[in-house]
Amino acid sequence: xxxxxxxxxxxxxxxxxxxxxxxxxxxxxxxxxxxxxxxxxxxxxxxxxxxxxxxxxxxxxxxxxxxxxxxxxxxxxxxxxxxxxxxxxxxxxxxxxxxxxxxxxxxxxxxxxxxxxx
Amino acid sequence: xxxxxxxxxxxxxxxxxxxxxxxxxxxxxxxxxxxxxxxxxxxxxxxxxxxxxxxxxxxxxxxxxxxxxxxxxxxxxxxxxxxxxxxxxxxxxxxxxxxxxxxxxxxxxxxxxxxxxxxxxxxxxxxxxxxxxxxxxxxxxxxxxxxxxxxxxxxxxxxxxxxxxxxxxxxxxxxxxxxxxxxxxxxxxxxxxxxxxxxxxxxxxxxxxxxxxxxxxxxxxxxxxxxxxxxxxxxxxxxxxxxxxxxxxxxxxxxxxxxxxxxxxxxxxxxxxxxxxxxxxxxxxxxxxxxxxxxxx
Numbered sequence: 001x002x003x004x005x006x007x008x009x010x011x012x013x014x015x016x017x018x019x020x021x022x023x024x025x026x027x028x029x030x031x032x033x034x035x036x037x038x039x040x041x042x043x044x045x046x047x048x049x050x051x052x053x054x055x056x057x058x059x060x061x062x063x064x065x066x067x068x069x070x071x072x073x074x075x076x077x078x079x080x081x082x083x084x085x086x087x088x089x090x091x092x093x094x095x096x097x098x099x100x101x102x103x104x105x106x107x108x109x110x111x112x113x114x115x116x117x118x
Numbered sequence: 119x120x121x122x123x124x125x126x127x128x129x130x131x132x133x134x135x136x137x138x139x140x141x142x143x144x145x146x147x148x149x150x151x152x153x154x155x156x157x158x159x160x161x162x163x164x165x166x167x168x169x170x171x172x173x174x175x176x177x178x179x180x181x182x183x184x185x186x187x188x189x190x191x192x193x194x195x196x197x198x199x200x201x202x203x204x205x206x207x208x209x210x211x212x213x214x215x216x217x218x219x220x221x222x223x224x225x226x227x228x229x230x231x232x233x234x235x236x237x238x239x240x241x242x243x244x245x246x247x248x249x250x251x252x253x254x255x256x257x258x259x260x261x262x263x264x265x266x267x268x269x270x271x272x273x274x275x276x277x278x279x280x281x282x283x284x285x286x287x288x289x290x291x292x293x294x295x296x297x298x299x300x301x302x303x304x305x306x307x308x309x310x311x312x313x314x315x316x317x318x319x320x321x322x323x324x325x326x327x328x329x330x331x332x333x334x335x336x337x338x339x340x341x342x343x344x345x346x347x348x349x350x351x352x353x354x355x356x357x358x359x360x361x362x363x364x365x366x367x368x369x370x371x372x373x374x375x376x377x378x379x380x381x382x383x384x385x386x387x388x389x390x391x392x393x394x395x396x397x398x399x400x401x402x403x404x405x406x407x408x409x410x411x412x413x414x415x
Contacts, residue, residue: 007350008350008352011350011363012354012356012361015361015363016358016361019358050358076357076358105356105357106356106357107356108356108357108358
């Protein structure tokens, strides 16, 4: 599909929204001040996403390193979500994931994340 | 005197009218008793203003008209004239154009169709896409006028079978020229099966006038409407997988095809243009007329 109309993209986003069955909170470090960075602060709570264990991820993309690191999970977000390399994701059970790389495909945003605290 | 439009049935807010004379001065309404007439432009029928006319600023000729339901009961074009009576001496305005705009027609289906609507809905099962009124319209698109003889059934001749099933409730049963039978007194009805039962074998040549409906044709139309509602849905695949939201539409079209095959056959008579009509108008209304004349009624 080389060119998609905004109506088609809207349909795709709406259809895929049903697939985002997991929620994560995103944390981001504040701006550098005095050559130091503070502790990460909550950016957005309850982001809808879909978490794939790396080896089970569709099309085995995760086994190829995204952004230079081999990762534990590949997480897909809707493309409206603001996630960046270096952000931290936290789940309700206390897991912390570090974002190693971000890539965009059509209406989704793929995030490679490694588990820093299970 | 210019009047604002009104809406059919909307009486909450009336209107304020300024009565100005030809020379631009206001009509002094102090001490006047006001009345008015509303004339329907199409029919020419005049009725009195049923609402209340009150002079709110009498010296400036300002009055309010609080509508009564009768004033705005029917949509249409009207002309309004207001008359002020000063202890028996009259002043009247010129006729002013006044529009009562219609409101959307009622979307309540006929009560006599509720069981047929319920049956079509059972064939669809999707409750969000179409309203009861939509189903009613689809059924009405596939109605057949039933005007036929009820067949008394052996051995007791108390059950009479109509030529069609799925009749609208309230079909009329009669004999002779126009002798109507009373439902639940002279007979009981099973409209779904087209059965009419009389207490005894008292009747010969009972006839029925009513409407029958093709449930499967209506269901096919309903499925097609549901499919049409998803016209822009398409399949695609991306990095996460493949998506087939169009399956729901394809299923609706499949069901439409299945129900269309169960719908009643529609026959069409094609007559050649180069041959004369049947002699004596055998099959049309003139033939009926001739036969009736011959039979003496």
